[in-house]
Amino acid sequence: MSGTNRADIKVGARVKVVQKQDQCTGNLTEGIVRNILTKSGTHPHGIKVRLEGGIVGRVKEII
Secondary structure, three states: OOOOEHHHOOOOOEEEEEOHHHOOOOOOEEEEEEEEOOOOOEOOOOOEEEEOOOOEEEEEEEO
16 A cells, blocks of 8 residues: 555554655665654655654555
8 A cells, every 4th residue: 555645544554664865766664653744635755754763754655
């Protein structure tokens, strides 16, 4: 499932995100959502979240 709809992402969900510095390479980081940072309902590049480890990125895949 893609991460472009805010309603699909819940706190505590396991996701794969792309960090700002990895956008050109496409490296994904897996983690558990601590906070949802994007306020709008959808975002074409993925909803921005903070993972439990403090990493911030845009959701590319919901596991």
